[in-house]
Amino acid sequence: MGASKIIDYTEEQILVAKYAKAMSHPARMAIMQLLLSKHSCICGDIVDELPISQSTVSQHLKELKEAGLIRGQIDGVSICYCINEPEWSKLTELLGHFFEKRHVKTSSCC
Template sequence: MGASKIIDYSEEQILVSKYMKALSHPARMAILQLLLTKQSCICGEIVDELPISQSTVSQHLKELKEAGLIRGQIDGVSICYCINEPEWNKLTDALGHFFEKRHLKTSTCC
């Protein structure tokens, strides 16, 4: 999104779209579900759990990190990943507010 156009959207809209983009691939959803299930930092196990190559997993981890949803810590020669709790809470709040708006009005459309 061009810098000049971003001012036309609310902070909430930008935040929700950032999270939705990060959540928009099944592999990223699988990675997040794995991290949420394990509730601890995971290194090489992510690749073992998914039906995709290590390089593809790395690309999806990068997207999740850029969105702030996960953190990575160097542990020897590998990187351990876990949920970034403060950002996860922002995601939960932002999406909750987004979906709540649907229930504020009853639709008379179609």
């Protein structure tokens, strides 16, 4: 997206798009579900749970981390990942507002 076009969108639209892009791969959804079900998870544990290689898991973790949805903390030679609660709350609130804006029409449209 060109820098000049960003001003045409609200902060809310930009954030929802950023989060949606980060979660737009089934492996990332699986990682998020795994992290949501546990307090934290070491990268090796994630690899053991999912049918993808360690390098692929690392790439997906990088995307989720760059979007701010997860945090990683070095624990010895491993990195322990967890949900970034403030960002997760923001995402939940933004998506809630997004889905609440739908108006059900009584007339047939399509």
